[in-house]
Amino acid sequence: MFNKQPAECELVASQALQELQQGNLQKAWLLLQASYERGCHDKGIVHIGFGGIYEKQNTLDKAYAAFDYAVYCDPSPQAYNNRGRISLMAEQSEAAILDFKETIKLQPDNARAYFNLGGVYMQQNLPEKSLPFLHKAMELGYAPSKQAILDVQKQIANPGIRKVAGEQQSPEKQQISNVFLLAKFAYRTCGRNLQLSLTNESSLFGLRSEQKISTQVIWDTTIEKLHEFDKSGFQGERVGATLEFFEPSNFLIRITTPSPDTHELSLWKKKKIGGVPNDTYVKQIEHTWRGQQSALLEKLTEILKAGIIKKQGRTLVYQ
Numbered sequence: 001m002f003n004k005q006p007a008e009c010e011l012v013a014s015q016a017l018q019e020l021q022q023g024n025l026q027k028a029w030l031l032l033q034a035s036y037e038r039g040c041h042d043k044g045i046v047h048i049g050f051g052g053i054y055e056k057q058n059t060l061d062k063a064y065a066a067f068d069y070a071v072y073c074d075p076s077p078q079a080y081n082n083r084g085r086i087s088l089m090a091e092q093s094e095a096a097i098l099d100f101k102e103t104i105k106l107q108p109d110n111a112r113a114y115f116n117l118g119g120v121y122m123q124q125n126l127p128e129k130s131l132p133f134l135h136k137a138m139e140l141g142y143a144p145s146k147q148a149i150l151d152v153q154k155q156i157a158n159p160g161i162r163k164v165a166g167e168q169q170s171p172e173k174q175q176i177s178n179v180f181l182l183a184k185f186a187y188r189t190c191g192r193n194l195q196l197s198l199t200n201e202s203s204l205f206g207l208r209s210e211q212k213i214s215t216q217v218i219w220d221t222t223i224e225k226l227h228e229f230d231k232s233g234f235q236g237e238r239v240g241a242t243l244e245f246f247e248p249s250n251f252l253i254r255i256t257t258p259s260p261d262t263h264e265l266s267l268w269k270k271k272k273i274g275g276v277p278n279d280t281y282v283k284q285i286e287h288t289w290r291g292q293q294s295a296l297l298e299k300l301t302e303i304l305k306a307g308i309i310k311k312q313g314r315t316l317v318y319q
Helices: 006-021 025-040 044-056 060-073 077-089 093-106 111-123 127-139 145-157 176-190 293-305
Strands: 194-202 209-217 219-230 233-245 251-259 262-271 280-291 309-312 315-318
Touching: 006 025, 006 044, 025 044, 025 194, 044 060, 044 077, 060 077, 060 176, 077 093, 077 111, 093 111, 111 127, 111 145, 127 145, 176 219, 176 233, 176 251, 176 293, 176 315, 233 315, 251 315, 262 293, 280 293, 293 309
Parallel strands: none
Antiparallel strands: 194 209, 219 233, 233 251, 251 262, 262 280, 309 315
16 A cells, blocks of 8 residues: 655655666656655655656656756755756756756755756856866766866867857747746646556457556647737737647647747637647637746736636646
8 A cells, every 4th residue: 555655755756766767767657656646746756757757758848847846845956956957958057057056055065966067157158167067076976077078178278169159049949948937837736747547458359458558648838939910910920938738628828028028928718620620729818918037937826826727637727
């Protein structure tokens, strides 16, 4: 019998992490899901496990959201370092620096955090600033630091091989932080975005049965080009971040960036069009908010508390 005890939660999560290291993602997921659903949803190690699976699948937004929730449940060095690593992979340098510094504050001998922090400064085209952190990582025994130090020294000696600083990001890359924010809201509100189920299916003539895994998607995030219209017709397009909730949900959330300092948050109804297999989003709901990105998560929480959207099962619906 599974009980919600810290030791039991850690045992199941540890088994899941072992399966993850061996590449058995489905087994790892099912173990973590069982732990989550039997009362261990507030244990950081469970969300570190989910984040690890998402990272293996290269779904960085969901990995970020899972590691972020691990930080929320249990602000451990591992949770901070993992969240920072996802930010580094997504070229969200400032967020990564904060997490690696917090990791080092909590665990001063964490060699990987020093190595990762050096990596951020390399990403920012600051090899001289990177070098002390890489030396510290090597001093603490992290082997990959040796080659990284050689690469940095080569860049310092040959400035011409450095990347061009201040390269303009594409509109899609500029939306990554908005996608991370939406995934963070969805994960905090609804939990993981997938539900896996085991079913027993009999073979021909019932000679044997085998277990099969089915998957239900609960929510997902995307970066997409949004067409804009007014009464006179098509006005152009902009790139935005979208959070969509699936059945039985009936709406989605979008964030666009009309200007560098202004973010626009809006809700959209979903409407099925006869004969068309996919949902078509035809109407923007009257609720639209503008402000700085740092205020958007709080605004989404306010919308939820106000009852404009509400929890229904494992998803959200528009009232």
